[in-house]
Amino acid sequence: MKKITESPSLYDKLELKSSGEILTEINTEDLKVAAAVGLLIPKIEKFINALEDKMLAGGRLFYIGAGTSGRLGILDASECPPTFGVPHSLVTGIIAGGDQAIRKAVEFAEDDYEQAWKDLQSFDVTHLDSLVGIAASGTTPYVIGGVEAARKNGLLTACICCNAGSPLAEKSEHPLEAIVGPEYVTGSTRMKSGTAQKMILNMISTTVMIKLGRVEGNRMVDMHLSNKKLEERGANMVAEKLGISFEKAFQLLKKYGSVRKAVLSGK
Helix, strand or coil: CCCHHHCCCCCCCHHHCCHHHHHHHHHHHHHHHHHHHHCCHHHHHHHHHHHHHHHHCCCCEEEEECHHHHHHHHHHHHHHHHHHCCCCCCEEEEECCCHHHHCCCCCCHHHCCCHHHHHHHCCCCCCCCEEEEECCCCCCHHHHHHHHHHHHCCCEEEEEECCCCCHHHHHCCEEEECCCCCCCCCCCCCCHHHHHHHHHHHHHHHHHHHHCCCCECCECCCCCCCCHHHHHHHHHHHHHHHCCCHHHHHHHHHHHCCHHHHHHHHC
């Protein structure tokens, strides 16, 4: 297996370049990411179809990763409750080394092949649940071990990585390999690889939530009204749907607690 993620950058003598040159070159490389992700749409769709069936049957979605990959999983999972009004337990991100690793790297945590499955077992996972292993290199022991054990125990498994033919892909039922090429700073997979991972996670969570009925039209009708901005957004949605004033819509929203319920009450 060739690690494209470790291949030398296409650019050199970065320290001699102007800030504008660096920014332009980074942007040039970033433009390649969406195209690489686009090639995966049929494979992502296949995974989402299987994931939808599991979640409709009562299953949950888990993400595991180390370092940047783990943080991206936590980021995507943490946005599902406020955006779509789902329980925090429905989508969960787990990072090697535990929550302390979100802010500060925990040395060698990613090298523990057995720990991810132990972490997953603490959530009482079952065959109805699904797991996405996230690792740019596709060689992270923590993620490989977790995906392998999960698949053996009947969970639906997928992975997001940025090298072709990796050990992680071999262990996953649905390997999603976004080949974005060498990083601008050699080996810095928080850059293009991380961007590709975030894009795919956005696609997975957004699409499955739409399929689970958490979006109406193009609106977040179940979003948590956790601040003034979201209350105003929600009131505008209710006003538009019912053809009433913002003030009356706001009153309905405060009374019923969600856009969906407020709209239903006014019909």
